[in-house]
Amino acid sequence: AQKITQTQPGMFVQEKEAVTLDCTYDTSDPSYGLFWYKQPSSGEMIFLIYQGSYDQQNATEGRYSLNFQKARKSANLVISASQLGDSAMYFCAMKEGGSNYKLTFGKGTLLTVNP
Amino acid sequence: DAGVIQSPRHEVTEMGQEVTLRCKPISGHDYLFWYRQTMMRGLELLIYFNNNVPIDDSGMPEDRFSAKMPNASFSTLKIQPSEPRDSAVYFCASSPRGQGNQPQHFGDGTRLSIL
Numbered sequence: 001a002q003k004i005t006q007t008q009p010g011m012f013v014q015e016k017e018a019v020t021l022d023c024t025y026d027t028s029d030p031s032y033g034l035f036w037y038k039q040p041s042s043g044e045m046i047f048l049i050y051q052g053s054y055d056q057q058n059a060t061e062g063r064y065s066l067n068f069q070k071a072r073k074s075a076n077l078v079i080s081a082s083q084l085g086d087s088a089m090y091f092c093a094m095k096e097g098g099s100n101y102k103l104t105f106g107k108g109t110l111l112t113v114n115p
Numbered sequence: 116d117a118g119v120i121q122s123p124r125h126e127v128t129e130m131g132q133e134v135t136l137r138c139k140p141i142s143g144h145d146y147l148f149w150y151r152q153t154m155m156r157g158l159e160l161l162i163y164f165n166n167n168v169p170i171d172d173s174g175m176p177e178d179r180f181s182a183k184m185p186n187a188s189f190s191t192l193k194i195q196p197s198e199p200r201d202s203a204v205y206f207c208a209s210s211p212r213g214q215g216n217q218p219q220h221f222g223d224g225t226r227l228s229i230l
Contacts, residue, residue: 033216045206101210
């Protein structure tokens, strides 16, 4: 079974609008962390936001926020006020366990922001 | 501050040749990771080190692949002999020791083409 599922291969959004990228995960470990990365066409991987399984509040970083629904095992990334530069691949990743540093990545979602 | 530095950025070589990819992690980071990214398989963890010691190499595809970390500021990933199916983007990443919320910081990757 896949540990990280990103069901949207591609998404389109108009500039200045908000967009939600879906991520569901599968783990039986009560301690885990969820990360989102951005990969522009230039290829580098850029860390965006982190959510821990014990965090009481949804994580926010500037225009990025994480809609964390623990019971549903979902950690959707919300980008507000989309910009043309947000066009990229977005990857959700999970780390399981307190002392485990391995990340498992989803297949990614390609976001295109239209002017 | 300098990020993770990988070299070369691009490598094109013929099947059967030895390939060496290099990585300099961020100073002070205890963990170093090697990933491979392909269209078919996505982003896969190959191996990771803690304080220069390999911790998990279960992702290394076969004996043709080897990785070393002789000191805290340098790691190599070698493929010998190389095959066309090894063509991919190889990323190195590093992270500090922490509570598990520390993101991995990626290098720009090496785009490897085996002819």
